[in-house]
Amino acid sequence: MSLPDSPDSPRAPAILVGVDFGLPHFDGELEELGLLAQTAGLEPVVRLTCKRRAPDAALFVGSGKADEIRFLAEQHGAQEVLFDQALSPAQQRNLERHIGLPVNDRTLLILEIFAQRARSHEGKLQVELARLQYLSTRLVRRWSHLERQRGGIGTRGGPGETQIELDRRMIGEAIKRTKERLEKVKRQRHTQRRQRDRRDTFNISLVGYTNAGKSTLFNALVKARAYAADQLFATLDTTTRQLYLGEAGRSVSLSDTVGFIRDLPHGLIDAFQATLQEAADADLLLHVVDAANPGHPEQMAEVRRVLGEIGATHVPQILVFNKLDALDSERRPRLLQDTLELDGQQVPRLFVSASSGEGLAALRTQLAATAKAALPPESAAAASAPFDEAAP
Structure with a gap:
C-alpha cells in the first residue's frame, strides 16, 4: 500500500468492510474509512457492513461473510480488503489465506498515511517507531527491508535460532535504535521549550x-x-x-x-x-x-x-x-x-x-x-x- 505519485495516478480498487458490534460510533456508511483509503491511494469499489455480537476468533467476520468478500473481490477486481476495525495478527493471516488478497485494517492504513506524510526528521522517526511496534506483532516477513541493516557479529543467528526468532530480534533492535534517536530529538525539543x-x-x-x-x-x-x-x-x-x-x-x-x-x-x-x-x-x-x-x-x-x-x-x-x-x-x-x-x-x-x-x-x-x-x-x-x- 502506498500513496499515488500524483492525483492522476491510477488507484487500486479496494473493498471496505465494517462490522457493527453495537457501539455508538459505528460508521454505517464507512465514510471515514473511504477517505482514509483514498488518501492512501486506493479506490473503494464496494462498501460492506455486517452485524455481529462479537468478532469471530479466526476470521473476524465468520466464514460465510469471508466467502462473500472473496466473491465481491473477484466480481469487482479488487486488489485489497480494508477493515474499519483492528484485526489480530491471526485474523489478518487467516483472512488473507481465505480471500486470496492482501487484508489490512484501519490501524495499518493510518500508519501508512503517516509514513508518507511525515516530512521532518522527528516525524519520520515517530512514524517509523509506530510502524515497527505494529509490525512486531505480525511476524509474517513484512519487513524484509531490514535485512540490509544487518552487519557485524551476531546478526546471522545462532545455532537453532528459527527465522521467526531472528525476525523478532531484528525488529527489536530496530525499535531500540529508533527510540534512542527519538530521545535525542525529545531533548532538543525540551531545550526549545525552556527557551x-x-x-x-x-x-x-x-x-x-x-x-x-x-x-x-x-x-x-x-x-x-x-x-x-x-x-x-x-x-x-x-x-x-x-x-x-x-x-x-x-x-x-x-x-x-x-x-x-x-x-x-x-x-x-x-x-x-x-x-x-x-x-x-x-x-x-x-x-x-x-x-x-x-x-x-x-x-x-x-x-x-x-x-x-x-x-x-x-x-x-x-x-x-x-x-x-x-x-x-x-x-x-x-x-x-x-x-x-x-x-x-x-x-x-x-x-x-x-x-x-x-x-x-x-x-x-x-x-x-x-x-x-x-x-x-x-x-x-x-x-x-x-x-x-x-x-x-
Missing part, C-alpha cells in the same frame, strides 16, 4: 480532529505557508510561529499540531508523545471543530479523549467552530460567539471561517484578552521578542 519559557511567552496550541481546518486557520492567523489541504492528515509536523496581538500589545507563540482521529493507534500516540507534548505544555488550546460535519460532537469527544491520554485536560480551551462558510442559512448560528458546556465547565466558543476570514477578528480579540489576563505587564517586552521556530 520559550524564559521569554515568558504565552503558548497556544491548535488541536482538533483531522481535516477540521487547523492548518488553514494557522496560516490565516500568522500569515504562514504551512501545507493545508482538504484531506485527512494533510500535515503531521508541528510548526510554531509568533502571532502578534495588537490589543494585548504582545506576541504569543502559536503551534499547529497533528490532527486526531477515531481509533488513533496507541502506538502513534506513544510515538508522537514528543510532538503532542506541545499541547500538554501549552497555556491555551484552540480546539478547532469542523462545524459543517454532522458528526462533530463525536469528533470533539475523541479529541478530548486523546487530550486525556497525553495529560492535557487541565489546559484551558477555546472552541473554534470552523468552516462557517460551509453552513447553509438554516444551520448558521444566530450568535457567532457564545459558550458551550464541556465536562461541567463553560468553554468560550467562536464560529469562524478560516478560508474566508469571517470571525477571525473576534478570535484575535478573544486571544488578546486571554493572553493579557495571563501575562503580567512587565513581561510584555519579553513576550514581544522575535522568535520563530519550525519542527526540526
Whole structure:
C-alpha cells in the first residue's frame, strides 16, 4: 500500500468492510474509512457492513461473510480488503489465506498515511517507531527491508535460532535504535521549550480532529505557508510561529499540531508523545471543530479523549467552530460567539471561517484578552521578542 505519485495516478480498487458490534460510533456508511483509503491511494469499489455480537476468533467476520468478500473481490477486481476495525495478527493471516488478497485494517492504513506524510526528521522517526511496534506483532516477513541493516557479529543467528526468532530480534533492535534517536530529538525539543519559557511567552496550541481546518486557520492567523489541504492528515509536523496581538500589545507563540482521529493507534500516540507534548505544555488550546460535519460532537469527544491520554485536560480551551462558510442559512448560528458546556465547565466558543476570514477578528480579540489576563505587564517586552521556530 502506498500513496499515488500524483492525483492522476491510477488507484487500486479496494473493498471496505465494517462490522457493527453495537457501539455508538459505528460508521454505517464507512465514510471515514473511504477517505482514509483514498488518501492512501486506493479506490473503494464496494462498501460492506455486517452485524455481529462479537468478532469471530479466526476470521473476524465468520466464514460465510469471508466467502462473500472473496466473491465481491473477484466480481469487482479488487486488489485489497480494508477493515474499519483492528484485526489480530491471526485474523489478518487467516483472512488473507481465505480471500486470496492482501487484508489490512484501519490501524495499518493510518500508519501508512503517516509514513508518507511525515516530512521532518522527528516525524519520520515517530512514524517509523509506530510502524515497527505494529509490525512486531505480525511476524509474517513484512519487513524484509531490514535485512540490509544487518552487519557485524551476531546478526546471522545462532545455532537453532528459527527465522521467526531472528525476525523478532531484528525488529527489536530496530525499535531500540529508533527510540534512542527519538530521545535525542525529545531533548532538543525540551531545550526549545525552556527557551520559550524564559521569554515568558504565552503558548497556544491548535488541536482538533483531522481535516477540521487547523492548518488553514494557522496560516490565516500568522500569515504562514504551512501545507493545508482538504484531506485527512494533510500535515503531521508541528510548526510554531509568533502571532502578534495588537490589543494585548504582545506576541504569543502559536503551534499547529497533528490532527486526531477515531481509533488513533496507541502506538502513534506513544510515538508522537514528543510532538503532542506541545499541547500538554501549552497555556491555551484552540480546539478547532469542523462545524459543517454532522458528526462533530463525536469528533470533539475523541479529541478530548486523546487530550486525556497525553495529560492535557487541565489546559484551558477555546472552541473554534470552523468552516462557517460551509453552513447553509438554516444551520448558521444566530450568535457567532457564545459558550458551550464541556465536562461541567463553560468553554468560550467562536464560529469562524478560516478560508474566508469571517470571525477571525473576534478570535484575535478573544486571544488578546486571554493572553493579557495571563501575562503580567512587565513581561510584555519579553513576550514581544522575535522568535520563530519550525519542527526540526
